[in-house]
Structure formats: C-alpha cells, structure tokens
Amino acid sequence: MSDNISDRIGKLIGIGVGPGEPKYLTIEAITALKEAARVVAPCANNLEVGRAEATVLRAIEEGYLPERSIDRVIIPMDGSSSHAYRDAAQNIAMSLKEGQNVALITLGDPHLYSTFTSFSNEIKKMIPSLLIETVPGIMAFQALASRFSLVLSDQEEALYLVTAHNSKTKLLEALDTANTSVVIYKGGREFPSIIDELKKRNRLKEAVAGEKLGIEGEFLGSAAAFEGRDVGYLATMIVPPIREENKEES
Numbered sequence: 544m545s546d547n548i549s550d551r552i553g554k555l556i557g558i559g560v561g562p563g564e565p566k567y568l569t570i571e572a573i574t575a576l577k578e579a580a581r582v583v584a585p586c587a588n589n590l591e592v593g594r595a596e597a598t599v600l601r602a603i604e605e606g607y608l609p610e611r612s613i614d615r616v617i618i619p620m621d622g623s624s625s626h627a628y629r630d631a632a633q634n635i636a637m638s639l640k641e642g643q644n645v646a647l648i649t650l651g652d653p654h655l656y657s658t659f660t661s662f663s664n665e666i667k668k669m670i671p672s673l674l675i676e677t678v679p680g681i682m683a684f685q686a687l688a689s690r691f692s693l694v695l696s697d698q699e700e701a702l703y704l705v706t707a708h709n710s711k712t713k714l715l716e717a718l719d720t721a722n723t724s725v726v727i728y729k730g731g732r733e734f735p736s737i738i739d740e741l742k743k744r745n746r747l748k749e750a751v752a753g754e755k756l757g758i759e760g761e762f763l764g765s766a767a768a769f770e771g772r773d774v775g776y777l778a779t780m781i782v783p784p785i786r787e788e789n790k791e792e793s
C-alpha cells in the first residue's frame with residue numbers, strides 16, 4: 544500500500560459561482576460546495592463579505608444549498624500585496640496537506656480574469672504535486688447578453704473580450720475590427736470615454752451594459768443610459784457587431 548505524502552494531499556477546487564445571482568450556480572458547483580471539506584472565499588478584509596461569498600450565502604438562504612461554513616481569506620483584489628497572497632495561500636496549503644479538499648469560490652468563471660489563477664499558482668509553489676480542479680461558472684457577459692436576448696456572435700462574426708482599466712489600445716482595435724462583438728470588462732470607470740468612442744464609430748445605439756448584475760444595486764440598460772452615471776468596477780458592456788438589420792433602422 545502506498546503511503547506517499549502526495550496521496551494524502553487534498554484537492555484544490557476553483558468554483559465559479561456566476562456573476563452574483565444564486566440561480567446561476569450550476570448543479571456541479573452546488574455538489575462541489577456540499578462535498579468540499581472547506582469552502583474558502585476571498586475578501587478584501589475580514590469584516591467584508593466578498594462578492595462570491597455573498598452569492599453562496601444567498602444560495603443557502605434561498606434553499607439551493609444546505610447550511611455550511613465559509614472561511615474567509617484576505618486577498619487584495621488588485622493583487623498588490625504578495626505578502627497577503629502568501630499568507631492566504633499558506634492557510635489553505637495547511638488544510639490541503641492534512642488531506643482536506645478545499646474549494647475556493649470565485650465570481651463568474653475561475654479561468655477568466657480571476658483571483659483563482661494567481662492564488663492557485665501561489666499554492667502550487669508550496670505543494671508542487673497539488674491536484675487542481677475547476678468548476679466552470681457563468682461569466683458576467685453571458686448573463687448580460689441573456690438579459691437582453693442579445694446574440695453575441697453569429698456566422699462569420701468574432702467575439703473580442705477586452706479590459707479597459709489600464710489601456711484602451713486593445714479596446715479601440717477591437718471596435719475598429721469589422722464583424723466583431725466587443726465585450727468590455729473592468730471598464731466601469733472608463734464608461735464616459737468608451738461612450739465617446741462608440742459615438743465616433745456610430746456604435747452606441749446597439750451597445751448594452753450592466754452594473755452589479757444579479758447583485759443589490761443592479762443597473763441595466765443601453766450603453767447610452769449610462770451617460771452621466773457614476774459607474775464602478777463591477778460593470779460590463781457589450782458592443783454587438785454592426786449588422787445589416789441595425790444599419791437599415793438607423
């Protein structure tokens with residue numbers, strides 16, 4: 544019988560909980576949340592309920608998931624402190640070394656601009672033989688497209704997903720590419736200048752946006768409805784391709 548230490552190490556499971564609405568939790572996510580020995584939620588500080596934790600707590604409240612404990616680890620969302628990352632990773636590595644399966648919950652999907660990526664890398668440095676699994680989650684832009692019954696891409700159309708918080712180079716390239724749907728993440732604070740760029744390209748009318756989807760304070764509408772609004776980080780915009788039917792209307 545093997546008594547290799549790696550046989551006793553628990554699995555790290557990244558669970559995508561969707562953008563905030565508990566009904567978007569998948570059956571696989573619910574099962575993984577029930578089965579994990581420990582569920583860990585990232586938070587900015589110990590007193591604050593993180594977005595992913597809030598989603599799971601609502602799922603418990605609304606009866607989708609039985610009562611269970613959730614531990615918080617402090618992970619600065621801007622990735623600023625490597626020290627904090629290490630402390631949080633060490634905390635989880637201890638449980639994994641004791642053979643516990645640990646689930647780390649994350650907003651949307653764990654493979655798209657997620658704390659799970661840098662965090663699992665940090666733990667992997669501590670436990671190189673670590674087995675990592677992920678449970679996909681509904682991404683914010685999928686939820687937004689669905690709320691508007693908006694076709695993201697069809698036939699020859701492409702789909703670009705860009706961020707707009709540091710530089711807008713990629714965004715402008717995407718907006719200037721024909722036959723392309725553009726999804727904009729991390730652009731809430733940049734909405735005024737993005738709206739100006741859409742106006743220049745005659746692409747404002749069809750664009751839609753959502754702030755805090757599925758979360759208290761949700762605001763949804765055409766991108767034009769966001770003009771003059773103070774928009775935060777948790778906002779997504781979709782600019783659909785220029786389509787024949789829209790050209791005729793305008």
Ligand SMILES: C[S@@+](CC[C@H](N)C(=O)[O-])C[C@H]1O[C@@H](n2cnc3c(N)ncnc32)[C@H](O)[C@@H]1O
Pocket residue numbers: 562563650651652653654655656657658681682683684727728729730753754755756757758776777778779
């Ligand atoms: C760190 S990324 C997380 C992306 C996430 N992993 C996903 O799969 O959608 C944060 C960005 O995702 C988008 N986002 C995530 N949740 C959202 C929500 N509830 N409402 C609007 N946008 C959201 C925003 O563009 C935000 O700036």
